[in-house]
Amino acid sequence: MTASQSSLWPAPSVSAPVTAAVTVPGSKSVTNRALLLAALGAGPGRLRRPLRSRDSALMAGGLRALGVGIEEAAGPDGAEEWRVSPGGGLRGDASVDVGNAGTVMRFLPPVAALADGPVRFDGDPRSHERPLHGVIDALRALGARIDDTARGSRGALPLTVYGGGGLRGGPVEVDASSSSQFVSALLLSAPRFDKGVELRHTGDRLPSMPHIRMTVEMLRAAGAEVETPEDGGEPNVWRVAPGALRGRDLTVEPDLSNAQPFLAAALVTGGRVTIRDWPRQTTQPGDALREIFTEMGGSCELVTTAEGTDLVFSGTPGGSAGGSPGGSAAGIVHGIDIDLSEVGELTPGIAAVAALADSPSRLRGVGHLRLHETDRLAALTAEINGLGGEVTETGDGLAIRPRPLHGGVFHTYDDHRMATAGAVLGLAVPDVRVENVETTAKTLPDFPRMWAGLLAGDDAGPAAGSSDAPAAPTRRD
């Protein structure tokens, strides 16, 4: 779709430092793991404050297609709650829409191998291009039957998993250098494999380690026995023992990667933004923003309140707003040279801030982003340069030389994090129009309203029952 056919959202620029408090909705990665683990549990499970977004609706929809009951309810304190009833065995003869959700396209095929019949998987056109071979090949080696020949090219969607009511499991080798989600996918379902799994990563690098730690931590909390290279196990080997998973009551943490644009707003305008309910201990990669944005010119502290812990992040007033002529409010922002391989999903937001800095940046270790929602390295290069920037793709990342920026259309390529990166640039550069801002619905459906609330100085949380959010899962008919 061209920009003229698609919506253009005028990204607001600001003339004063941004000061606000923000309640960020639940983590995508935690919500989708929690749904899956609850679906594989021996008894009912409950998710409090789940993320309601396209990716979590797709995960819930996929599990419901396999016969899992997921109902929406209000918890005792009025907060949203999803109740998951595993039901009596996973049903086959089902179809699963994965959209463009990496967590759904990677995490559900192992679950489908446990169903009692064929499960067909398909999704957005981009899902056909995203790597899936690690999951397909491993499942075959563990005893599953999979047909991935529908489009003539193998190792990708669309595909059918012929569920056999169970899976042998055992030792398997996987090269997960293109996505950590290959590892997480196989570990999450492994307690239900007859022999569990002994997964050996054979690639020369492994991105997004915090997300693998999240998988391990959530498996253990559900009662699984897991051995990892990080706690005395063999290097590159994860072992999960077969065994029952228990249903849990779990409160989903706010999505710290989705806190990024709000923190960036404080940094680039020299303002102050409070993020409510920041976890003191977490496996989320977004926690690294405290350090990264501090190195780029801000400062932050965790503050204990009656309700929990807030992160208060302050920018430093006095910068040049990307050289923009519009007199926008500006914070002092420094460039950064950093390996982002552990926290790749933060790259678009960091690139946007780096384009407004007072010195060049090098973002390294993120070659695998070429196979994310879009080719993020190409997209960031094209769009920041389209506003007058000087970004160059390197073999494994980006080199960013700040230049005076001007307005223009910022294309988003159906990528939620491109849209939020465009919004951050728009704060400092007048007349940036973000194409298809609605693509933020993948993980943050209420973004435009939250952004308006941020700039109005509100406590900008998600609207209860907000009308543009995808429907939450409801009782299965």
Ligand SMILES: O=C(O)C1=C[C@@H](OP(=O)(O)O)[C@@H](O)[C@H](O)C1
């Ligand atoms: O497991 C997860 O929840 C995720 C893992 C990462 O994937 P990659 O390792 O493919 O980058 C991350 O980028 C993605 O947003 C979420």
Ligand SMILES: C=C(OP(=O)(O)O)C(=O)O
């Ligand atoms: C890479 C991302 O998502 P996915 O789960 O689709 O891989 C992301 O959210 O930045």
